[in-house]
Amino acid sequence: MQKLLKKFSFTKGRAIRTLAGLFITLIFVGQAGNWFEIPFVERLDGIIYDARLRLTAPGGVDPRIVIIDIDEKSLQERESGGEGRWPWPRDRLALLTNRLFDDYNVNMMGFDVIFSERDESSGIRTIEKLAREDFKSDAVFQERFAKIKPSLDLDSQFAKSLKERPTVLGFSFLTPGDQQKKGVLPPAAFTTDELPLGLVDPTVRQGYTGNLALLQDSAADGGHVNPSIDHDGIIRRMPMLIAYDGKYYESLSLASARTLLGGLPLGGVIADPTNPSFGSLEYLDVGGSLLPVDENLTSFIPYRGPYKSFEYISASDVMNKKVPKEKLEGKIVLVGTTAPGLLDLRATPVGKAYPGVEIHANLIAGILDGTIKQAPFWTYTANFALVAILGLVFALVLPWLSPLRGSILAGVSIASMIGLNLISYNKGIVLPLASVLGVLLLVYLWNIGFGYFIESRSKRLITGLFGQYVPPDLVDEMAKNPANFSMEGESRAMTVLFSDVRGFTTISEALDAKTLSEFINAFLTPFTRIIYNNRGTIDKYMGDCIMAFWGAPLRDENHARNGVISAFAMVNAIEEINDDFAKRNWPPIKVGIGVNTGRMSVGNMGSEIRLAYTVMGDAVNLGSRIEGITKEYGVAIIIGPDTRKDLPDLIARELDKVKVKGKDIAVTIYEPLGFEGQVSPEILTALTLFEKALAAYRNQEWESSKSQLEVLMRDHKTTGEVLYELYLERIEILKDNPPGDDWDGSFTFTKK
Known part of the structure; x- marks a missing residue:
């Protein structure tokens, strides 16, 4: 496979x-x-463009352009310092215009507002009707009407304030297909003869909402306020020119910039006039300054930063002369609105509710500075x-x-x-x-x-091969090089661990089947986690017994250390497990653990009917045997000689030399006490005394060994009471039945 x-x-x-x-x-x-x-790609390009723009935006406030804001404050009632709800009477707009030019000496004024209908708030139309009909022959009425008519003609007052001043009015083209026409348009920038459609693919509209002829004729120029809205609803570009009825009309920002510069002529720059196949308009020439446009005659809006990258001043404060002169003198001013009810908030790369008037401010600044990006x-x-x-x-x-x-x-x-x-x-x-x-x-x-x-x-x-034996993180590690692992048998140096609950038969007899199952799971689960956490492989569960090994299927140079560490952790977990058992009224448990190291056969073993990934060999059998005799020595863990040899920094007490069932050669067994730096001075002292007692015992110096063991029983009983008593009993037997000169100090166990 x-x-x-x-x-x-x-x-x-x-x-x-x-x-x-x-x-x-x-x-x-x-x-x-x-x-x-591909809509997603188009959307992604917009997101990338927005990120670039925000990343490179200069930020700060441009001091040259000020926005006169028809804000919530300006829409308050007169007694609250405002001008009342919109639309305002045109004489108030005339006052605003005169204030800006006469009192504040601004350089230019643009309106992001459209004045398409007559202002009849003064009642002039009613009085005109009376003069034409009911009081047609009333000389006194006619004389008085002639005197007050200028004060009632608010549109004329506003037009007078615009006249012979650098003022630009905004107008709006309607949506495609809408052919309604209202008001008038300013003079066109080009005709289609001057800028043929073969060079460009412009935005084309069929209808518009313009300003009253009286107002548009009085203003220096006019420009459309229609941004280009991308497919995702974000405004990134502005059509510098929109085609209508065979003519091109410029944007409010372009008209404002040209007006500010003295009405400089507008021209076009072709990308490659010598090559008709690549011929297209690439720039608009604004009196010698080049304004980049694409084939649709749109330009990227050079957003300076988020909302309020230009100073905003309330229109009512200007009209009431509450603004210091230096804030407006010599400035370019744009009149627009941020009041939510007037619906001029747009979605842009720098804000989802961005005032439309500030879009025009950014473009004017970009045209003046030559900072508008291009896409040739x-x-x-x-x-x-x-x-x-x-x-x-x-x-x-x-x-x-x-x-x-x-x-x-x-x-x-x-x-x-x-x-x-x-x-x-x-x-x-x-x-x-x-x-x-x-x-x-x-x-x-x-x-x-x-x-x-x-x-x-x-x-x-x-x-599938190893998941039932090996923890998930080791499976992941193995999956990186699956060819390195197989179920075929091989011989390796490994470490095996056996763990068994003491007295389990008695415990099981006191529990019903369901409780017994819960009882076993309650200690096997934490023991398994400990083995997994130390890179061990579960071989099998045998009732209350766990068999695990280290060194396969993933090779582990520290298999002996990981096995002993797992044994320590399992013993330490007993206290917490027993606390939980006490709460459930379950009997406490003690475990015996045997750990042994040596060469073992590992692989899929069994029959044609059922196979299991397991370990076999003398070293495995010895691990099982030494686990079985832990109770004899009163210790929780016993390790074999090769395990001890592989861990030079492990402090271990030599327990005995034993011949376990099925083995004729004696092996030395040890109780691990802890690694260097982890064992208390009392245990180290007891260890030294026991080593002396054990040496005397093997030299058949019975009285010397006995005296050392009695000291241990008296002063260090807690460090190995069962072990000390075991040797004291043996000494009494051996004193009466000397083993002979060829005795090697070993003890033979006849049971598993």
Whole structure:
């Protein structure tokens, strides 16, 4: 199975990766070539553009442009310092205009407000009707009406305030297909003869809402207030020119900038006049300054920063002369609104409720400073070439690279494209990025995902083989190199652990079947977690007994150490387990643990009907035997000689030399007490005394050994009462039945 997986990943798998990569590349090439649209890519390009803009925005407040804000304060009633609800009488707007020019000496004034209907709030129309009909022959009435008429003609007062001043009125084109016409338009910037449609693909409209002819004729110029709204509802660009009825009309920002500069003429700059196939308008010439536009005659809005990147002053404060003169003198002012009820809040890259008037302020500043970004005609060709070349390279190269090298290639390529894009943006060129990133990421993720799929199959194979024995983190580690593991038998140096609950038969007789099951699970679960946490493999559960080993299937150079650490942890867990048992009215438990190290056979063993991954051998049998005699010595853990040998920093008490059942050769067994630095001085003292007693015992110096053991029983009884009593009993027997000169000091056990 493993050989087949390996062969598949290097032959058929590579072909599938390559073909899929080429298909992904073809899709993105089609999008970059405008053969079709991928909405997600378009949306991603907008997100990337917004991020670049916010990252590089200069921030701060531009002191040259001030927004006269028709805000909530201005809409309050007169007695509260405002001007009342909108629309205001035109004489109040005339007052605002006169204040700004006469009292504050502003340089220019633009209105992001449309005045398409007559102001009849003074009652002039009613009085005019009376003069024409009911009082037609009343000379006194006619004389008095002639005197007061100028004061009642509020539109004329407003028009007078606009006249011969650098003022620009805003107007609005209607949605496509709406042919309604209201008011008048300002003079056009171009005709389609001067700027043929073959050079551009402009925004075209059929209807508009303009200003009263009296007002528009009095103003220096006018401009539309219609931004270009992208597919995601965000305003990133403004049409500098919109086509209507064979003519082009400029935006409020462009008209304001030209008015400020003295009404400089507007011209066009063709990208490549010598090559008709590439001929398109690339710039608008504003009296010698170049304003970048795309084929749709739109320009990127150079947002300076979030809301209030320009100073806002309440219109009512200006009208009431509450503003210091220096705040407005010599400034460009735009009249607009932030009052939510007047519905001029827009979604932009720098804010979801951004005042429309501040959009125009940003554009005016960009036109004056020459900081508006451009997307020349060649950027689309460059994007197409990058998508095609990089996609092809990734599709052909990634299947041959390792995941690490493929990730490095992808990371470097993506970082390079982002860096190149940012450098280009800082130099004023807006390059598309989403399609390039899209093809690189998707081809890369496809290759990684396909590799992961194959790896996951290998992991499922490993999990099926070893998941019931090995903790999940080791399964993950094994799955990285599945060819290194198999169920076939082999001989290794390993460590085995046996754990058994003492007196379990008596305990089980006192519990019903359901409670007994819960009882066993309650201590086997924490013991298993301990073994798993120390990289152990569970061989089997045998009632209350656990058999585990270290060193397979994952090799472990520290198998002896991990086995002993697990034994210590299991003994330490007993206290917490018994506390829980006491709350449930269950009997407490004690365990005996045997740990042994040596060469063992490991692999799938059993019959054709049932197999199990297990360990076998003399070293395994010895581990089981020494666990069985822990009770004889009154200790919780006994380790074999090879385990002791592999752990030089382990402090252990030599318990005995024993011949366990089935073994003719005596082996030395030890009780592990702790690693260096972990054993108390009292235990170390008792250990020294016991070593002396044991040496005397093996030299058949019975009285000397006995005296040492009696001292231990008297002064250090808690360190091994059962062990000391065991040797005292043996001494009494051996004194009466001397073992002879050839005695090796060992003891033979005849039971398991």
